[in-house]
Amino acid sequence: MRYFLQFLLVFVLVGCAAVPFKPVKFNGVSFVAARDAVDTTHVNPVVNVGANSAAIMPFGFIRNLDNPTIVHNTNRQWYGETRAGAKQYIEELRKAKIKIMVKPQLWITHGFFTGFLEMKTETNWKLLESSYSDFILEYAELAEEVNAEIFCIGTELENFIKHRPEYWNGLIVKIKNIYKGKLTYAANWDEYKRTPFWEQLDYIGIDAYFPVSDKQTPTVEDCLKGWEKHKPVIQEFSEQLNRPILFTEYGYRSVDFSGREPWVSDHTMRDVNLEAQVNTTKALFETFWKEDWFAGGFVWKWFHKHDKVGGAENPMFTPQNKPVEKVIQSYYTQYN
Structure with missing residues (x-):
């Protein structure tokens, strides 16, 4: 009996060693809020790309960088930006067994960067x-x-977090009294190391717009080399805090120099370059998706009317109806 058990143990160990471990990832899309409700026809393309999760993004609006009032959940917003709309989107996605990250976001008039939001008086900070x-x-x-x-x-x-850390500590406690699932925060790619409350959350969330290449059409190899200065820092940070990394946003525009300043979202970059988008995206997957300390990510961004967006002439982030969509599908399917 003893020898049989020893043989069985060896068999199990050898069998396990023969099959490489592939951690399950959040293979996500950032599902853009729209004017109207969604149905199965809008969810099917999410399933077809191999996604197993979606970020749902209701919005609040602020007039300017030092205005303390957030307008949200009103009948003047698009349906998908409201609570009712977000819930309807989630219910439709759930029918396809899609996991959900609820990711409320702020929009400051004229598209000012939310990281610069900062009040000038104590009264306004409190407001x-x-x-x-x-x-x-x-x-x-x-x-x-x-x-x-x-x-x-x-x-x-x-800036909000830097100037009001006690508020954020208290807010996290209030959130945990309401919501019992996993928590993250979406830090900008150059912000995450200064975010003070990761130990109170479950995932280190990063909007992963790291610069990886200055070339007009970077190769996959160029971008892999570009990641060499970022990846060890990210991994060390993950291990130091004993928290997995989650790319709360990732993606590249289909333009020239797409890996140089991937956060640029304005319309000054118009020269379409589908190959650049493919290569930068492949390199990101090759760098991170096989790592056990990496929990996956949500590609920026995915519109509900799949057949009417993206395409070969589109210079923006969406991967829809572009060659990069097949790249995402291949990796999402592999790690699903």
């Missing part, structure tokens, strides 16, 4: 804190209601 709490706790309630796998407590709000 902003109250307004942000109303906004984020409403969607924490939604996340709990729909049993979302992840709730993102904010996106790229470095």
Whole structure:
């Protein structure tokens, strides 16, 4: 009997060694809020690309960088930007067994960077804190209601966090009293090392717009080399805090120099380069998706009317109806 058990143990160990471990990832899309409701025809392309998760992004709006009032969940917003719309999107995606990250976001008029949001008086700081709490706790309630796998407590709000750390510590406690799932925060690619509250969350969330190549049409090899200065720092940070890395956003535009400043989203870059988008995306997958300390990510961005967006002449982020869509599908299928 003893020898049989020893043989069985060896057989199991050898058998396990023969099959490489492939950790399950959040193979996600950032599902853009729209004017109208969605149905199965809008969800099917998400399934077809191999995605197993989606970020749902209700919005709050601020007039300028020092205005403390967040307008949210009103009948003046697009349906998908409201609580009711977000819930309807989630319900449709759930029918296809898609996991959910609820990721409320702020939009500042004229597209000002949210990381620069900063009040000039204590009174306005207090007003902003109250307004942000109303906004984020409403969607924490939604996340709990729909049993979302992840709730993102904010996106790229470095100055707000830097100047009001005690508020954020208290806010996280309030969120945990409402929502019982996993928490993250979406830090900008150059912000995450300064974010002070990772140990209170479950994932280190990064909007992964790291520069990886200055070339007009970078090769996969160029971009892999570009990641060599970023990846060890990210991995060390993950291991230091004992938290997996989650790319709360990732992606590249289909333009020349797509790996140089991947965060640029304005319309000054118009020269379409589909190959650059393919190569930068392949390199990102090759660098991270096989790592056990990496939890996956949500590609930026995915529109509900799949047949009417993207395409060979589109210079923006969406991978839809471009060669890079097949790249994403191949990796998502491999790690699903």
